[in-house]
Amino acid sequence: MRAAKLLIPTLALLAACSDPTSQSRAQANLPSPTPKSVPTSAAAMKNSFAPVVKRAAPAVVNVSSKRVVRQRVDPFWEMFSGGGVPRERVAQSLGSGAIVRADGVIVTNNHNIEGADEIMVQLADRREFAAKVLVADPRSDLAVLKIDVGSEKLPVIAIDDQEGLEVGDLVLAIGNPFGVGQTVTNGIVSATARASTGITDYGFFIQTDAAINPGNSGGPLVDMDGDLVGVNTAILSRSGTSSGVGFAIPALTVRQVVSAALGGGHEVVRPWLGAKTQTVTADIARSLDMPAPRGALVADVWPGGPAQRAGIVQGDIILSINGQPTNDEGAVTYQFGALRTGQTAPVVVLRDGRERTVSVRADAPAATPAPEERQIQGANPLTGATVANLSPAIADRLGVDPFGGRGIVVTAVVGGAAQRVGLRPGDIVRGINGREIRTMGDLTTALNAKVRVWQVTVERGGKLISAQFRA
Numbered sequence: 002m003r004a005a006k007l008l009i010p011t012l013a014l015l016a017a018c019s020d021p022t023s024q025s026r027a028q029a030n031l032p033s034p035t036p037k038s039v040p041t042s043a044a045a046m047k048n049s050f051a052p053v054v055k056r057a058a059p060a061v062v063n064v065s066s067k068r069v070v071r072q073r074v075d076p077f078w079e080m081f082s083g084g085g086v087p088r089e090r091v092a093q094s095l096g097s098g099a100i101v102r103a104d105g106v107i108v109t110n111n112h113n114i115e116g117a118d119e120i121m122v123q124l125a126d127r128r129e130f131a132a133k134v135l136v137a138d139p140r141s142d143l144a145v146l147k148i149d150v151g152s153e154k155l156p157v158i159a160i161d162d163q164e165g166l167e168v169g170d171l172v173l174a175i176g177n178p179f180g181v182g183q184t185v186t187n188g189i190v191s192a193t194a195r196a197s198t199g200i201t202d203y204g205f206f207i208q209t210d211a212a213i214n215p216g217n218s219g220g221p222l223v224d225m226d227g228d229l230v231g232v233n234t235a236i237l238s239r240s241g242t243s244s245g246v247g248f249a250i251p252a253l254t255v256r257q258v259v260s261a262a263l264g265g266g267h268e269v270v271r272p273w274l275g276a277k278t279q280t281v282t283a284d285i286a287r288s289l290d291m292p293a294p295r296g297a298l299v300a301d302v303w304p305g306g307p308a309q310r311a312g313i314v315q316g317d318i319i320l321s322i323n324g325q326p327t328n329d330e331g332a333v334t335y336q337f338g339a340l341r342t343g344q345t346a347p348v349v350v351l352r353d354g355r356e357r358t359v360s361v362r363a364d365a366p367a368a369t370p371a372p373e374e375r376q377i378q379g380a381n382p383l384t385g386a387t388v389a390n391l392s393p394a395i396a397d398r399l400g401v402d403p404f405g406g407r408g409i410v411v412t413a414v415v416g417g418a419a420q421r422v423g424l425r426p427g428d429i430v431r432g433i434n435g436r437e438i439r440t441m442g443d444l445t446t447a448l449n450a451k452v453r454v455w456q457v458t459v460e461r462g463g464k465l466i467s468a469q470f471r472a
Contacts (some may be wrong), residue, residue: 053173054185056227059125059156060100061175061183063111064132064219066117068092089453096144097176097220098122099158099229101259105130105148108259109219110234111137111370116143123149124155125183136262140400141254142234145262158221160259161228162252166190166207174211174233174247176220186212188245195248196331205335206248207231213247222249229255243440253339271338272363273393276313277305277404280329289318296320296351297333301404303367311348311361318351322361337363366393366403373441374412377419381448382455383468385417386424390441399427404458407439422470424459431465432458 069090074457093118098109107122114120114462120132130148137144170190178184188211195206209222213233222231238244261269278297279285286294296318303308313319319327322336323346340346340363348361372389389395391410397401399410411428414420433447434456458467 007390034323036221049184050173050187052225053225053227054175057158057173057221057229058160058175058183058185061125061220062098062100062107063115063123063177063183064096064098064107065121066094067119068116069118078350083240083277087151095180095216096215096218097233099219099221099232100155101157101160101229101255103154103157105150105155106135106263107132107146107148108232108255109144109146110232111142111144113191113219114146115139120146122146127131136258136267137339138258139259141250141258141269143232143250143255143258145259151327151407159228160252160256161224161226162256166193166224166230168192171225172209172218173223173225174209174213174217174220174249176213176217176233178212178216178305179216180216186211191246194328194332194335196335197328200291205251206234209247209249210245211247212243212244212245213239222339228252231255235359255337259338268398270342270365271397272340272342272344273306273366273397274308274333274337274361275303275367275393276308276319276333277301277321277402278330281318282297290316290354291351295326295328297327297330299350303403306367306393307361307364311359313348313350313361314352315358316352319348320351320356322346323347323348337361344407353414367398368392368394370407375441377448379448381425382418382422383430383448385415386411386412386419387415388430388441391429401427401429401465405429408460409438409441409444411459418470422457424466425461427461429460430457431455431460432467 053466067411096110096111096113098107101108114134121129122132123129132148135145135147168190172188174186174188176184188209190207191210192208195208202399207222213236217233220233221229224230230252232255233247233249235248236243237246260267267470277300279300281294281296281298283294285298299313299317299319299364300314302313302315319333321327323340325336327333327336328460342363344363345360346363347358349356349358370390371393372392372395374389376387388409389412391403391408393403395410399412409430411424411426413426414424430444432438434450434452436447437442438444438447453469453471456467457470458465
């Protein structure tokens with residue numbers, strides 16, 4: 002179950018009620034029921050959501066995963082057991098998913114399957130299949146799975162990334178809350194374009210009041226056509242259960258991740274604007290003589306990046322990308338990242354009180370300097386960590402800021418001293434024993450020193466952390 006800033010995974014679905022038998026109707030002299038169709042008006046909604054559910058529910062699945070977790074014995078008991086032999090336990094996760102292609106391609110949340118040793122998918126008819134991961138994208142918290150159903154064609158749910166959702170639109174959430182079985186709940190779109198929620202570092206969410214709870218993660222949010230308009234991923238709650246504030250990943254992002262998987266890719270490569278932005282606040286708007294806060298202020302521009310090549314400069318305010326408004330920093334990342342690599346899109350900026358439109362080519366993040374990725378070995382606090390030169394491509398992969406200057410970033414931790422001292426992927430090594438670390442050569446020289454005490458400084462989330470370790 003996902004929990005960050007009181008945010009927890011989400012999703013839900015509905016059960017059908019059976020009509021009285023035709024015999025009882027005849028005995029009661031009641032007319033035969035009128036066949037239900039997809040509602041086409043607000044008045045028709047008062048009848049039933051059943052036609053929508055019948056269209057979407059067969060393509061909703063349960064996703065369960067298992068992984069082995071190694072944990073050390075309590076130090077007190079180590080005195081009697083003769084050493085800290087790690088114990089193993091099996092951690093389980095239960096979520097939901099949606100079939101998006103008839104040959105068994107399924108989309109779900111990444112946190113449902115992250116680190117899993119075994120993934121099982123249960124269809125609506127209760128058949129179970131082992132699943133493999135085609136693409137896992139932690140940045141969007143989406144994963145694409147594949148099950149082998151031979152030549153069988155499974156029911157699918159269409160991904161609707163074209164219809165613009167509006168606040169107040171009716172939606173259904175379908176999934177498996179608390180493992181009770183497929184459940185449907187209804188609500189409305191409470192808000193769109195929710196950014197800075199703390200759920201993921203790449204997110205632009207649909208907010209809904211449809212009840213979603215633990216176990217719903219990865220299930221579809223559907224519109225009144227029965228199409229997938231979002232993937233339920235988190236709720237804001239103090240109790241751990243639905244409080245009417247749920248978040249779903251938009252269909253546009255879902256389509257992008259699924260397309261990457263079906264195209265044979267193992268990761269999602271998103272275009273990068275090459276500009277560092279910040280939301281225009283009321284104070285910033287007043288300082289720029291703007292009548293009201295809007296857009297995102299360009300605080301820095303990457304040399305040779307797409308923004309600079311298009312003529313965007315520091316101090317510009319980005320108002321829209323490809324016709325979509327960018328009301329904050331998160332919208333810039335999302336709107337530009339949603340473009341196809343190689344596509345050219347119009348970007349409207351405000352400069353010196355005048356709006357102007359520039360054409361920006363959507364290119365992948367630059368991979369310079371070359372990563373030189375390697376695993377650290379030897380008697381030092383970084384042993385067990387894999388590191389690389391910081392570049393826009395590496396920064397995008399890890400979700401860190403590339404504008405902080407050159408440096409060495411931790412890309413993975415697989416044990417050793419690095420794991421014991423608490424290093425994490427995304428940490429940037431800034432200093433070792435007083436030596437500034439900017440290149441792989443700097444790091445090699447620092448780690449070859451023969452010292453009794455190591456002084457290590459890393460940057461994490463924009464903050465510097467320093468600690469001492471004995472050799």
